[in-house]
Amino acid sequence: MxxxxxxxxxxxxxxxxxxxxxxxxxxxxxxxxxxxxxxxxxxxxxxxxxxxxxxxxxxxxxxxxxxxxxxxxxxTPHLEKLRRTTLELLLSDHPNDCMVCEKAGDCTLQELAYFYGLRENRFAGERRVYEKRDGNPLIERDMEKCILCNKCVRVCDEVQGVSAIDLAYRGFKSKVCPPYERDLDCEFCGQCLRVCPTGALTGKMWNLKGRQKDIKEVDTTCPYCGCGCSLTLHVRNNEIVRVTSKEDTINEGWLCPKGTFGYSFVNNKDRLTKPLIRKKGKLVESSWDEALDHIAKRLTEIKEKHGPDSIAGLSSARCTTEENYLFQKFMRAVIGTNNVDHCARL
Missing domain, CATH: 3.10.20.740 (Ubiquitin-like (UB roll))
Structure with missing residues (x-):
C-alpha cells in the first residue's frame, strides 16, 4: 500500500x-x-x-x-492558468454553435469552459474545415467538433477489438477517420458515441429529440437476449429518444448495436397495446380482465380434455429472468407439464 x-x-x-x-x-x-x-x-x-x-x-x-x-x-494559480490556456486553444478551433449542438447540456468541453469562465478567447486564426460524410444510417460525424482526445479510437481498439477508426495525418491536419477516409462500415456498436466528450459523434436517431434537461432517465434491462445488459432509457414525452448504460452495471456501460439502436419497436404504431381475442374468426380488442379470464377458461378446458402434456409454453428472451422463472413455475406447478422452452435456448 x-x-x-x-x-x-x-x-x-x-x-x-x-x-x-x-x-x-x-x-x-x-x-x-x-x-x-x-x-x-x-x-x-x-x-x-x-x-x-x-x-x-x-x-x-x-x-x-x-x-x-x-x-x-x-x-494552484500556475495549474489553473495552464488549464485555461489549454481550453482556450481547444475552443479556438471549435465551432461556436452550442445553441444548436445536439450535445448541448451533456458536453464535457462545454461544462469545463463554463467552469473556468471562458467568456472570450485570446486565440484566433485558421480553423479546420471538414466535409461532413455520413454514409450510414446511425452515426453522425462532425469532425470540426473533434478535440482529438482519441477516446473513440481507443474504445474501438481496446473494448471492441475492431480498430474501425484511427488517427490519420499529422499536425493541424490530424483527424479521426476510417481507413482511406471512407464512410463508416463497422458493426455500429455505438461505443464511440458513449465516450465522445463533445458533439463530434452523435446518433442520428437522437437528433432534435430534446435537450438533456427535458429528458428523464429510466433504468431497465435489455430485452434482446439472455445476457441481461442494463440499459438507461432517455425518455421524453413518453417516447424513448436514446439509450445508454451506466458504468457500474453488469455490462460495465458497454452495449451491442441492438442495445444501442434497436429501440424503435417500443413506439412502433403496429405494436399491440391491448389484448386481442378471436371472435367469429376476427381479432377483437378486449380488456385485460376479459383476456385473462378467456385464457384461464381455455387452458382449463384443454387440460381437462387432453391432459396437461397437451399444453406447451414458450417464453421470451425479452422478458426478465424473474418473469421467465415465474412462467416456467406456472407451467410446471399450475398446468402440470414440463413442456417449457425458450426462444434463446442454445
Missing part, C-alpha cells in the same frame, strides 16, 4: 494506482477530457496536470503512478 497526500488530504492506495484515481478516490476533482476509467490512460488533453513536490514541472495525473510519501497539489 502507498501513503500519499493530495491537496493536504492523506490517503492510502494500492501500488500502481494513478494520481488521478487516487485523487478521485478521496473526493478531489481533477478535470479531464481524454480519460475514461475503462481505457488505458492516454494523457492527451493535458487538463489533468498536477504539481508533485520534488518535480519541477507539471505532470499528467492520469498517467503518473503514485509513490510513497508523494505530495500532490491539484489546484
Amino acid at each position: 502507498i501513503n500519499l497526500s493530495i491537496d493536504g488530504i492523506k490517503t492510502t492506495v494500492r501500488d500502481g494506482t494513478t494520481v488521478l484515481d487516487a485523487a478521485r478516490g478521496c473526493g478531489v476533482s481533477i478535470p479531464t477530457l481524454c480519460h475514461h476509467p475503462k481505457l488505458t490512460p492516454y494523457g492527451g488533453c493535458r487538463l489533468c496536470i498536477v504539481e508533485i513536490k520534488g518535480i519541477n514541472r507539471p505532470v499528467t495525473a492520469c498517467t503518473t503512478p503514485v509513490s510513497n510519501d508523494m505530495s500532490v497539489e491539484t489546484v
Whole structure:
C-alpha cells in the first residue's frame, strides 16, 4: 500500500494506482477530457496536470503512478492558468454553435469552459474545415467538433477489438477517420458515441429529440437476449429518444448495436397495446380482465380434455429472468407439464 497526500488530504492506495484515481478516490476533482476509467490512460488533453513536490514541472495525473510519501497539489494559480490556456486553444478551433449542438447540456468541453469562465478567447486564426460524410444510417460525424482526445479510437481498439477508426495525418491536419477516409462500415456498436466528450459523434436517431434537461432517465434491462445488459432509457414525452448504460452495471456501460439502436419497436404504431381475442374468426380488442379470464377458461378446458402434456409454453428472451422463472413455475406447478422452452435456448 502507498501513503500519499493530495491537496493536504492523506490517503492510502494500492501500488500502481494513478494520481488521478487516487485523487478521485478521496473526493478531489481533477478535470479531464481524454480519460475514461475503462481505457488505458492516454494523457492527451493535458487538463489533468498536477504539481508533485520534488518535480519541477507539471505532470499528467492520469498517467503518473503514485509513490510513497508523494505530495500532490491539484489546484494552484500556475495549474489553473495552464488549464485555461489549454481550453482556450481547444475552443479556438471549435465551432461556436452550442445553441444548436445536439450535445448541448451533456458536453464535457462545454461544462469545463463554463467552469473556468471562458467568456472570450485570446486565440484566433485558421480553423479546420471538414466535409461532413455520413454514409450510414446511425452515426453522425462532425469532425470540426473533434478535440482529438482519441477516446473513440481507443474504445474501438481496446473494448471492441475492431480498430474501425484511427488517427490519420499529422499536425493541424490530424483527424479521426476510417481507413482511406471512407464512410463508416463497422458493426455500429455505438461505443464511440458513449465516450465522445463533445458533439463530434452523435446518433442520428437522437437528433432534435430534446435537450438533456427535458429528458428523464429510466433504468431497465435489455430485452434482446439472455445476457441481461442494463440499459438507461432517455425518455421524453413518453417516447424513448436514446439509450445508454451506466458504468457500474453488469455490462460495465458497454452495449451491442441492438442495445444501442434497436429501440424503435417500443413506439412502433403496429405494436399491440391491448389484448386481442378471436371472435367469429376476427381479432377483437378486449380488456385485460376479459383476456385473462378467456385464457384461464381455455387452458382449463384443454387440460381437462387432453391432459396437461397437451399444453406447451414458450417464453421470451425479452422478458426478465424473474418473469421467465415465474412462467416456467406456472407451467410446471399450475398446468402440470414440463413442456417449457425458450426462444434463446442454445
